[in-house]
Amino acid sequence: MWPGDSVLGRNVGKLPTGPTPGMASEGGAVLSVDQVSKSYGTTRALSDVRFSVGPGEIVGLLGPNGAGKSTAMKLIVGLLRPDAGEIRLRGRNVVTDGVEAKRTVGYVPESPALYEFLTAAEYLDFISDLYGVDPATRGSRISEFLRGLELSGHEDSLISAYSQGMKQKVALIAALLHHPRLLVLDEPLNALDPRAARVVKDLLRDLASRDGVGVLFSTHVLEIAEAICDRVVILSHGRIVAQGTIAELRRQAGLAGSGLEAIFLALTGTGDLTDVVGALRR
């Protein structure tokens, strides 16, 4: 039984969140990534990456295509094993204590491949079984999520008939069902309609501020990162080139008064786009 399902802010409506028992006594980082490296054959995907996510903190993982964001997220949730370094989720090592560590994480991959031969209801019930969500209360919890993300009435249709946005919503619900302490979201707002995107952003803020859930998410929409992230980690060619609050990054890049886009382009070495734009216009 999960106590205290709470009504959230204006856009979140009745989406269920609520504190998890034991959260109040939590002190350290919900995620710590320490000197992690990963290669695919001879290609170095990540090199000595080090960052953390604290309780209630929203951290944006940014970087150009192929920078290593998705690899980092796959390592964090246990899909891949680091070649070197260590990843801990609430103190538990993802490699040596994987099953227990994974109980605390909710994950949405970049292009979530769901079991499309199941209905959304069956899929969410299946996920609840895997994560040990209380059978007595899961029905109402799932129904609230479905209503909040406007999927009610579609839950008994096969996922194969869903639009990309509907599949993304189902993946988001699946990541939230078991009251995770850390959310790892790889471009979670992809394909969402404006209302759903707003609901998700508000929900992330609410989960972080009220329930102390740590959030690590990647996006290419820098305005979103600027709007909701407490801190930002910028990856380029598998290395962290900068991390900190927007103000700290601004100082680091020597771009006082600039937005995140200018900082990002300056730090990732993709700043001078004049030639590219000129070539495309020809």
Next chain:
Amino acid sequence: MNLHRVRRLAWVLVASQIRASGRGAHPKKATNQPAVYGWAALVLAGVAFAVAAVSVRGTGGSGSVLPSVVKAALPFLPLVGVGTVLVAGLMFELTTTAKFASSDAANWLPLRPQEYVLASAIAVAYTYSAPLALVLGAIAGVAVDVGLGGAAAVAAALSVLGLLQGALWVEMVRAVGQRAGGGSARRGRISVLLRALAFVVLVVVLELAFNPVVLLDSLSALQAFGHLTELLPPFWGSYAVLVLLQGNAVAAGLFAAGTIGFSLLLLYSANLLRQHFWSVAAPEYHFGPYRYGDPHPALRALGLSIPERALVAKDLHGFGRRREMMPMLLLPVVLLIVIFLEGSIGGGGIEGVGLMIYAGWAATFAGLLIATTSLGQERRSLWHLYAAPISAREIFRAKIVAALIPAGSVSAAVALFVGFLFRAGALDALGLGLAAAAASFAVSAWGLGFAARYSDYQERPRPQPMRPGAMLVAVVVGSAVALSILVPATLGLVDGGAVAAIGLVAAIAFTVAFGATGWLWARAGFVRLMREIPF
């Protein structure tokens, strides 16, 4: 119609199957080129031609009965072309995943429907050309030696047209099958059941229609109707060769022209059907209201944890609902029905001990197919098994149970089948059922071992849950394991007395030995696989 566009699209459609997405795909590799099918067909035809030609000369050459054998075989070739593509097309093309069907290039590129239909038919015909090439090469090797090279060339040309005709039939079924469910959503369970039934009927009918034994009987029967069969367009290709061999070149020309005309008519019909029925959206199946939080009590009796039960139930759902998984479950049933019908229609079926062993093998084949495909069928959804808080042991237990439940059901069905249809004794049927269940257990363990090592998780238009070479080895190993258990068990059942005791002991010993080694091998594979997602 722009034939250049048709050719380019056909190339892309063949390449899309050969080159899956993912790290393993190297587009420049020779085996990743669409030309590989053509080269394979040419090599097969050349080797068959050479072997046949050398064999004929070695055995005395054209003075024997060979000319009459060639004269009898050549008219069949156009029908073999149609049959090859029809059977392969139904088994593999029509089980293409809805995802690929609804994202076909034709849905968004500026292509005319007839261009897509022709390109797709050419791609299908080309893909399955190798078996025909083998038969053509062998018959041509003899035909040239006995002075029937010209007729062989005509038969070869008409056979290629037969391949295209078969592919156009497949296109028609594909277009109708992908139609939207109209205004109302389809009723889930009924649709799934009807689809399975339609699949069995289609495969059985076509397997029988183009089965050499049945075909010979049917053609003999048809010849009794004299000129009536000459009015049936599907046979015109065969008649063209037949009358050419009788020396009537004009009639042969007319029949050949008729075959070309019939092929164009098929193209026109396939195009019309596609325009009329094709829907870009995947058909929507609607199921009844769902009851949450009922963690599969029927599976609790097996001692499985809740996550394990969830995984088993998920896989079992998949067998019925995924059209790419349907052949895995239904193939053994089809094998049994075909052997029964062949025996009834052609009179040449196998009997006694042979039949019992065949039936047992068909039953274990279900377990083998399900186990070998149990991981590959997860495809990109495999990430769930790595991200969820479940251990490799739980996944392994769930997968083996998910294979054994349908395999056990098929074993029971086989026992009933043998018992009732072939009037075996109740004890024999029960014994065979038990032997098949034991063999299924051992075979499934080996199948899972292969699955853990050689599964293919790439998204492809046509499902390929395991690498083809590995699948071939798995079928050979699985069949050997199954037969090592089934043969002594069946001999014991039939002979009784001392043989029964020896057979029983041998069957049990082999079950334990192969089951245990297979289990350990599979477990080791799972532990290694679950370290890191393989894509």
